[in-house]
Amino acid sequence: CGGGQLPCVNMAVFVDDEPVFRYSTGYADVATKKKASLDTIFRIFSMTKCITSTALMILFERGHINLDDDISKYIPEFANVQVYKTGTSLSNLESMRARGPVTIRHLMTHTSGLTYGMWGEHPMEKIYQEHLYTDTWLFDYTLEELVKKLAQLPLLFHPGDHFTYGLSVDVLGYIIQVVSGVSYMDFVKKEILLPLGMKDTGLYVPKSKVNRVATLYSTGEANGFGLTPDADVVQARGLGELPNLHMPGG
Incomplete structure (x- = not known):
C-alpha cells in the first residue's frame, strides 16, 4: 500500500479452521484518508x-x-x-x-x-x-x-x-x-450464511452499514489504481467470512 499500488489490504490466516492472524492496512478511501479495517465492506464480484x-x-x-x-x-x-x-x-x-x-x-x-x-x-x-x-x-x-x-x-x-x-x-x-x-x-442465507455466522453478508448493504463500504478502485492508472463505478459488495474478513453478494454469478 505504501508504494501506491494498492489502496488497502485485508488478510487472514487460518490453521485447522481457526483464525490465527488477521491484519488490515491502508485506506478504505484514499481521498479522505479513511482507514480500512477488518470490518470494511468490499465488493467481491465473481467470488x-x-x-x-x-x-x-x-x-x-x-x-x-x-x-x-x-x-x-x-x-x-x-x-x-x-x-x-x-x-x-x-x-x-x-x-x-x-x-x-x-x-x-x-x-x-x-x-x-x-x-x-x-x-x-x-x-x-x-x-x-x-x-x-x-x-x-x-x-x-x-x-x-x-x-x-x-x-x-x-x-x-x-x-x-x-x-x-x-x-x-x-x-x-x-x-x-x-x-x-x-x-x-x-436459501443462501439459511443454508450457508447464518450457519457460518456471516452476519454482514447479503445482496445489498443496508443504510446502517454504508459508511463501512470501501471506495472501488481499479488498476491501470499512473499511480497504480483509479476510481471505478460501484458494483457488488461484501464484508472483508477473508474467506473465513465472505463478503456481500449482488447477483448469484457476480
Whole structure:
C-alpha cells in the first residue's frame, strides 16, 4: 500500500479452521484518508460464484437435482436451445438447433455456451448488449426475468464444446430458487450464511452499514489504481467470512 499500488489490504490466516492472524492496512478511501479495517465492506464480484455453487451442491447432496439434468427441467424456456450461426444483431441473427441440452454440469463448468456480452469480438457479445443490458453491467429486471431473457438468445457454441466465462452461474442461482421454492438469497442465507455466522453478508448493504463500504478502485492508472463505478459488495474478513453478494454469478 505504501508504494501506491494498492489502496488497502485485508488478510487472514487460518490453521485447522481457526483464525490465527488477521491484519488490515491502508485506506478504505484514499481521498479522505479513511482507514480500512477488518470490518470494511468490499465488493467481491465473481467470488459470489463459489457461494452459488455451494448452494447448488447442497441441493445435489439432498437428492433434489442431478448434475447432468437438462436445465429445461427447471427452466422450460431452455428447451430446444439454439446455437449462433450468423448475424451481427438481433435483426439479422440466424441460429441452429444445439446438438444437445444445456445441463447443470455445463453451467457449473462454464461450458454452457452462455457468455457475459462484455468481452471479445464475437457478434454475440454485441447481441447480448442489445438484448440484456440497460448499461454496462446493469440489469433492470429480476433474476427470473434475466434468465428468461437469456434463454431467448442462441448460445455461442454447442453445450460442452468450449469454455466461456459468463452468466452460467446466474442461471444456477435461478435453478436454486425453482428447486428450493424460496428466493436465492433466502436459501443462501439459511443454508450457508447464518450457519457460518456471516452476519454482514447479503445482496445489498443496508443504510446502517454504508459508511463501512470501501471506495472501488481499479488498476491501470499512473499511480497504480483509479476510481471505478460501484458494483457488488461484501464484508472483508477473508474467506473465513465472505463478503456481500449482488447477483448469484457476480
